[in-house]
Amino acid sequence: MESFKNLLDESVEVNNDVEQNNISANEEDELGESKMPVKRCRSLSASVWSYFEKPIKHPDGKMRAKCKYCKKDLVGGGSLSDTSTLIRHMKRCENRPKTFADFDVGKLVLDHSEKIRSRIIDQNVLNDMISMMIIEHDLPYSFVECKRFRELIEYLHPDVKIPSRRVATSNINKMYECEKEKLKLVLSKLPGRINLTSDVWTSCTTEGYISLTTHYVDQNWKLHSKMLNFSHFPKIIYGFLEDWGIETKIFSLTLDNASSNDKMQDYLKERLLLQNDGLLCGDEFFHIRCVAHILNLIVQEEFIQYENDNLSHVGKSQLDTYLEEQKHSSQYHLNLDLLQYWMENKVRFPELALMAYDILSIQITIVASESAFSIGSRVLNKYRTSLLAENVQALIYTRN
CATH class of the missing domain: 3.30.420 (Nucleotidyltransferase; domain 5)
Structure with a gap:
């Protein structure tokens, strides 16, 4: 559970940083100066710069910071509050190691070692499981199109694509051909x-x-x-x-x-x-x-x-x-x-x-x-x- 707590603390810090940065930017627009305490800005900077290299002034006069993970140069870092672009990139960067804040809490599970992982749904595995459910429970192919069944799957995982009856039929026939080839190999040997x-x-x-x-x-x-x-x-x-x-x-x-x-x-x-x-x-x-x-x-x-x-x-x-060997009588065996x-x-x-x-x-x-x-x-x-x-x-x- 220690890893869970660390990730949770990190996510809270990142989210607070984003919120503080937005407040800072708004106050600058309205009053012309930042009213955020210097201490909070330093906290914001400390969090952002763990993902970026030190900003460098380019020939065009703009300060740019390079992402440590995708090596992309981004405008920002000229002042303590000039990090909104960097924060947006930090949340979108695909190469950056994921933290707790990157996931929907409803889609997280703890594995046997108490590490947080995202619940990844393999579409092929899901299709096979639905096909076996149809086979074992004598369900009609149209079962996959039942309104309540689709609502249940969507509630469990909104991103899952539920197969149509045509896809279910095709998948069962493929499973049949696969099992048939396995048995043919067994019979041949x-x-x-x-x-x-x-x-x-x-x-x-x-x-x-x-x-x-x-x-x-x-x-x-x-x-x-x-x-x-x-x-x-x-x-x-x-x-x-x-x-x-x-x-x-x-x-x-x-x-x-x-x-x-x-x-x-x-x-x-x-x-x-x-x-x-x-x-x-x-x-x-x-x-x-x-x-x-x-x-x-x-x-x-x-x-x-x-x-x-x-x-x-x-x-x-x-x-x-x-x-000539001794008989094995069922009376004694x-x-x-x-x-x-x-x-x-x-x-x-x-x-x-x-x-x-x-x-x-x-x-x-x-x-x-x-x-x-x-x-x-x-x-x-x-x-x-x-x-x-x-x-x-x-x-x-x-x-x-």
Whole structure:
């Protein structure tokens, strides 16, 4: 608080100096002589000359003083009261260190070290915060144009520029593209395959939407579920995969048991099979329904494939070594974490760990994709039926 007191004292002194100088100038105009005490003029001079060099008489006969900070020569300093020009420059000089008197007290805050600083508002940060508020609280874009909201922001900081609904829409779409690029980079570096879930939904406007969610285990053996798309149903899932650059990394697709999904998965399977290494084990385990049975078949198939690739090798395989180890019964290991286990043993069983990357992220339900529709029903309601499809996707994806 000592710095606060010093700056406050300095501001009072400067303001008093300005006031005294104005009084002095007025009295000189009216009476022809100064009635201010000499002591006060000296105080005024002492304050001003801390910012200026000693005045020098120039060839034109005028006394000029040079600013210590911007090096500009200014007329003044010929007498004890001839400092009004210097004071005005002192308050405007951009190079001069700021004091308490330079700020509006209402815009000052104390930081953690009790130093005074001006509350600087970054317009870009403000725009991002408003955009996240719209996304997280399902607010309409027109919220930024509400009268009371604008009055509140203006009261807090009159100099802030509040974005229009057009700017808010554009900013949210930019945030969506930025987050999308981040996720694309993550997906491109995954050590294992990606599993998908998908579902369809009809909005209050009777338009069909399809959600596509990806599930994967990262390099740190953490399971993630990320929404990829929330789009009009006529769009084809394979186009989504190409857009994300993951058409060669798909392992499985989990759908509900509706017969209407068969045609979609058949088409997607055909397209993926055209890619080199498009699907593991052919297409046998691509469409997930009865997950308990399918997982068992997948494990057996991959073990057989691994053993066939290593028939010529002498000695025990990783699989043999793994199966000979003591089993971890859930009865005695209540908090057994499979992902943690494989993270700790991936060096001992590198090939089996790669299989675990693929298998442990397979979803047994489509709950992850269905949850997107609960968000969609709040974004697309009877009061917001005119939203463009790309704006709907940006709102829902960025929130996810």
